[in-house]
Amino acid sequence: MAWTNYQLFLAGLMLTTGSINTLSAKWADMFSARGCNNSPDHSFSHPFVQAVGMFLGELCCLAAFHILLCHDKRRTEPSMNAGRSFNPLLFLPPALCDMTATCIMYVALNMTSASSFQMLRGAVIIFTGLLSVAFLGRRLVVSQWVGILITILGLVVVGLADFMSGQKNDAxxxxxILTGDLLIIMAQVIAAVQMVLEEKFVYKHDVHPLRAVGTEGFFGFFILSLLLIPFFYIPVGGFSNNPRHVLEDALDAFCQIGQNPMIILALLGNTVSIAFFNFAGISVTKEISATTRMVLDSLRTVVIWVVSLALGWETFHGLQVLGFIVLLVGAALYNNLHTHLLAKIPSCAHLVRKGEDEVDVATAEAAERERLLDGGRVEEQS
Incomplete structure (x- = not known):
């Protein structure tokens, strides 16, 4: 079935804004400017300030949700499902996970390349799969376990590519580079916890996706903004690149922005792109499919890598290409992309139906366990 113009627009918007999000964050890291009190030129190394900007972008999704809701209510036949009422504090635990993972990743982006940063984020598949088995009672099919193993292999290949590129420079x-890579993988563990928490406690309340993203952005923005105050006084020695060597020097960030206004352009690119990327991603899942969203998310890794090469931000490494292909295969297997391809082949259609039946049985078993657990909790409370 051919895509409509609107679906093509959404796919292009997701691919473009998703790529801009990572590239603009890396672009900000590459600027240098004088700081406060005429301190000498130094790189713009302010990951926590950048994280605040990202959460501001997510917070914009909440505003977009209310605008769309108001617009829908004015129609003669409203069609937008606003979801049921809920306690916003449900989003606090996943928001804290999102905040922690995002801060760690922005610290890591200062240390490694944009393309490796994007590729290594694929590690979230491994930890999401394992945690969903342990805490959601889900049963993964064989192809998903194979996808996890292939993803681990892809991470090793990307790590080797970074190791070989780092050897050409100083120790x-x-x-x-290696510390940055490890930090990215560690952040994916926290991101996987966030996804499990959202599935376990949040999405069963029928919350609109834009409202969910915006509520998490609300908590992340205000909590991290407040944390910038104690971060200003916490010394971390050589770990930080700001002149005062504290965890985060927000005043230095604003002084550098004043000295070089191009930095604010990069920060705005990060904030605006994350808002449109979330909107486009949710819309692609709704209008096309979750599989298409996964494919587009993989394609933006290619865009980031090609643009980084074209701008001279990094050099070409064949191992990195191999690593990306392996990671792509792992993600495709985990997300059952192969079943969609096999379903188009008449002789293989029965295999696809058999695999879908296995997934349905596993899902039903998990739902029954959850129902029994909920019943046990009710009995205990009564």
Whole structure:
């Protein structure tokens, strides 16, 4: 079935804004400017300020939700499902996970390349799969376990590519690259916890996706903004690149922005792109399919890599290409993309139906366990 113009627009918007999001964050890291009190030129190394900007973008999704809701209510036949009322504090635990993971990733982006950053984020598949088995009672099919193993192999290949590129430079640069890669993978563990928490406690309340993203953005923006105050006084020695060597020097960030206004352009690119990326991603899932969203998310890794090469931000490494292909295969298997391809082949259609039946049985078993657990909790409370 051919895509409509609107579906093509959504796919292009998701691919473009998703790529801009990572590239603009890396672009901000590459600027240098004088700080407060005429301190000498130094790189713009302010991951927590950048994270605040990202959460501001997510907060904009909440505003977009209310605008769309008001517009829908004015129609003669409203069609927008606003979802049931809920306690916003349900979003606090996943928001804290999102805040922690985002801050760690922005710290890591200062140390490694934009393309490796995007590729290594694929590690979230591994931890999401394992945690969903442990805490959601889900049973993964064989193809998903194979996808997890292939993803691990892809991470190893990307890590080797970064190791070989770091060896060409000084030892400190190699240490930074490997530390950055490890931080990204560690952040994916926290991101996987966030996804499990959302599925376990949030999505069963029928919350509109834009409202969910915006509520998490609300908590992340205000909590992290307040944390910038104690971060200003916490010394971290050589770990930080700001002149005062504290965890985050927000005043230094604003002084650098004043000295070089181009930095604010990069920060705005990050904020605006994350808002439109969330909107486009949710819309692609609704208008086309979740599989298409996964494919587009993988394609933006290619866009980020190609643009980084074209701008001279990094050099070409064949191992990185191999790593991306392996990661793509792992993600495709985990998300059952192969079943969609096999379903188009008449001789393989029965295999697809058999695999879908296995997934349905596993899902039903998990739902029954959840129902029994909920019943046990009610009995205990009574």
């Amino acid at each position: 400190r640069n190699l240490s930074d």
